[in-house]
Amino acid sequence: MLKILSIFEPIRQELEAVEDRLRECVEVEVSLLRHVLNPLLDSGGKRIRPALVILSSTFHKADEETLVPLAASVELLHTATLVHDDLLDGSILRRGSPTLNTSFRAGAVILVGDYLFARAADQAAATRSVPVITIFAQTLMTICGGELGQAFNGAGWRRTKEDYYQSIYDKTASLFAASTETGAIVSEAPERTVRALREYGYNLGMAFQILDDILDFTGDEKELGKPIGSDLRQRTATLPLLLFLEIDPGHDIVSFVFDEPQAAEEDIRTLIEMVKSSPAIASARAEAEHFTAEAKNAIRDLPASEYRQVMLDLADYLLDRRE
Amino acid sequence: MLKILSIFEPIRQELEAVEDRLRECVEVEVSLLRHVLNPLLDSGGKRIRPALVILSSTFHKADEETLVPLAASVELLHTATLVHDDLLDGSILRRGSPTLNTSFRAGAVILVGDYLFARAADQAAATRSVPVITIFAQTLMTICGGELGQAFNGAGWRRTKEDYYQSIYDKTASLFAASTETGAIVSEAPERTVRALREYGYNLGMAFQILDDILDFTGDEKELGKPIGSDLRQRTATLPLLLFLEIDPGHDIVSFVFDEPQAAEEDIRTLIEMVKSSPAIASARAEAEHFTAEAKNAIRDLPASEYRQVMLDLADYLLDRRE
Numbered sequence: 249m250l251k252i253l254s255i256f257e258p259i260r261q262e263l264e265a266v267e268d269r270l271r272e273c274v275e276v277e278v279s280l281l282r283h284v285l286n287p288l289l290d291s292g293g294k295r296i297r298p299a300l301v302i303l304s305s306t307f308h309k310a311d312e313e314t315l316v317p318l319a320a321s322v323e324l325l326h327t328a329t330l331v332h333d334d335l336l337d338g339s340i341l342r343r344g345s346p347t348l349n350t351s352f353r354a355g356a357v358i359l360v361g362d363y364l365f366a367r368a369a370d371q372a373a374a375t376r377s378v379p380v381i382t383i384f385a386q387t388l389m390t391i392c393g394g395e396l397g398q399a400f401n402g403a404g405w406r407r408t409k410e411d412y413y414q415s416i417y418d419k420t421a422s423l424f425a426a427s428t429e430t431g432a433i434v435s436e437a438p439e440r441t442v443r444a445l446r447e448y449g450y451n452l453g454m455a456f457q458i459l460d461d462i463l464d465f466t467g468d469e470k471e472l473g474k475p476i477g478s479d480l481r482q483r484t485a486t487l488p489l490l491l492f493l494e495i496d497p498g499h500d501i502v503s504f505v506f507d508e509p510q511a512a513e514e515d516i517r518t519l520i521e522m523v524k525s526s527p528a529i530a531s532a533r534a535e536a537e538h539f540t541a542e543a544k545n546a547i548r549d550l551p552a553s554e555y556r557q558v559m560l561d562l563a564d565y566l567l568d569r570r571e
Numbered sequence: 572m573l574k575i576l577s578i579f580e581p582i583r584q585e586l587e588a589v590e591d592r593l594r595e596c597v598e599v600e601v602s603l604l605r606h607v608l609n610p611l612l613d614s615g616g617k618r619i620r621p622a623l624v625i626l627s628s629t630f631h632k633a634d635e636e637t638l639v640p641l642a643a644s645v646e647l648l649h650t651a652t653l654v655h656d657d658l659l660d661g662s663i664l665r666r667g668s669p670t671l672n673t674s675f676r677a678g679a680v681i682l683v684g685d686y687l688f689a690r691a692a693d694q695a696a697a698t699r700s701v702p703v704i705t706i707f708a709q710t711l712m713t714i715c716g717g718e719l720g721q722a723f724n725g726a727g728w729r730r731t732k733e734d735y736y737q738s739i740y741d742k743t744a745s746l747f748a749a750s751t752e753t754g755a756i757v758s759e760a761p762e763r764t765v766r767a768l769r770e771y772g773y774n775l776g777m778a779f780q781i782l783d784d785i786l787d788f789t790g791d792e793k794e795l796g797k798p799i800g801s802d803l804r805q806r807t808a809t810l811p812l813l814l815f816l817e818i819d820p821g822h823d824i825v826s827f828v829f830d831e832p833q834a835a836e837e838d839i840r841t842l843i844e845m846v847k848s849s850p851a852i853a854s855a856r857a858e859a860e861h862f863t864a865e866a867k868n869a870i871r872d873l874p875a876s877e878y879r880q881v882m883l884d885l886a887d888y889l890l891d892r893r894e
Binding site for chain 2: 276332335355356358359360361362363365366367369370372373374376378381382384385386388389391392393395396397399400
């Protein structure tokens with residue numbers, strides 16, 4: 249039986265259909281490739297984005313033939329970006345398994361990511377809904393454009409909070425929002441419901457990414473399945489660090505870690521400890537709580553249902569998660 | 572005035588509209604990025620694929636609002652694959668300009684390629700035609716799947732001609748065929764015309780790639796704007812080499828160049844000369860001529876027009892090109 253988050257039990261059947269579709273999408277003839285693609289899908293993704301598609305479609309009547317490819321497409325798109333990100337970050341571990349680029353050379357990583365993008369586009373096209381496909385393409389542009397801007401224009405630790413918020417929208421909240429919006433659209437929900445569900449997805453995504461960024465300071469490496477401090481190691485300033493600097497702008501160690509080539513792992517560990525023991529973590533958490541409250545508020549007026557309850561529970565679950 | 576191939580004069584206006592759209596698509600705020608993206612489009616692409624879209628739409632009535640994004644999407648998709656290919660190949664020169672990866676690191680190359688894929692998907696979606704979008708997505712899968720299979724399953728010089736033909740379909744002819752097919756579809760041509768135009772595009776693409784592979788042996792490096800022998804340097808066996816082996820399977824130098832790590836540039840140059848002076852080149856050219864004849868034959872029954880004439884001329888032009 250498929251392992252899913254317990255709060256997702258009410259949509260188990262739909263998630264299983266999506267899982268089958270994902271399997272089909274990475275079913276390839278080349279056996280070496282199969283060994284690369286299968287673990288990407290196996291390694292414990294929580295399938296939050298497909299669940300968002302499914303849950304958002306429950307307020308009206310959605311056709312399974314549209315819902316399954318749509319949910320598969322958002323997960324494939326997400327997986328494709330993870331694959332290319334791993335190469336960009338050079339991260340050693342993700343979801344506890346060695347990432348592709350530790351065992352394969354860069355070329356293969358590019359090709360596998362591109363193939364997953366192609367599969368995602370194909371599943372989006374299989375919905376045969378022009379509005380859905382348009383949102384899919386625009387979200388892809390937002391994600392890629394955001395990464396590109398960051399890479400070419402990154403301001404290091406001098407970035408503003410506004411810049412941070414824009415970047416977590418681009419990389420995470422845009423796909424959460426697209427998942428809930430398109431889920432609503434395929435159920436032919438009225439415009440007001442579509443807007444409310446998009447709003448829920450947007451706020452959930454913002455909270456999700458802030459939590460992720462907090463856990464990169466405070467998390468337990470065993471529970472996370474990856475080393476903490478990866479943002480600092482890539483010289484990316486996230487909310488906890490920005491709030492740390494807001495409280496006391498005079499921390500020389502920040503400019504040292506970001507700007508000096510001789511900054512070492514030891515300095516990064518010291519900075520992590522300083523941020524962790526500062527009030528910045530509680531302030532960042534308060535911002536995540538704010539977005540979570542906004543997410544729940546967005547679906548307040550939708551008819552009460554088992555599924556709406558799952559969406560409310562999911563918001564709390566994501567805020568309290570430790571991995 | 573936009574520089575175009577002289578045979579494309581009858582569709583100058585349409586090609587200029589596509590060019591404007593391409594500019595808009597790489598118009599980004601980040602100035603550093605603009606310096607990367609603009610040359611990609613500037614550096615002398617012949618715009619063959621957009622021209623194929625436009626020409627194929629002329630047999631019935633196509634709406635410019637659909638045609639322009641469609642033509643832009645195939646060119647953006649083509650450019651995206653070139654960008655990622657450059658990283659895969661490590662080729663030093665393409666179209667005479669330094670490729671992205673000589674001046675930027677791999678990460679930027681991935682991101683720029685992904686961004687162009689996203690832009691291509693967005694332009695495809697802008698056609699608002701589900702059949703067109705579906706063909707676009709499936710062509711993307713064919714291209715990426717083909718590259719992936721090649722990378723993970725490449726048989727070196729032991730590959731069959733069948734394998735070679737499949738791979739040039741995947742990497743080149745599939746997008747030529749998609750360009751002519753979708754051009755026909757947006758003009759609401761009847762099924763028979765769509766099939767004939769797809770057939771033309773397919774055969775033109777096969778001939779185009781065989782010529783490319785011949786020029787990698789026989790070309791003039793100045794005219795080509797890149798070094799010859801790049802396929803051999805990547806240990807890719809193309810038609811001239813396969814025909815060379817067919818004539819005389821006992822050439823030890825082939826297995827030496829492909830299988831021995833100590834094979835050097837000098838050995839590659841020797842092999843190039845051997846293939847060049849063998850009858851393999853004429854045989855490969857005969858195969859390209861065959862596909863060219865098939866391309867022209869495919870549109871024989873379409874109503875004669877200035878545009879059909881361009882398509883016939885294009886087939887000859889591509890066969891006789893030296894770059």
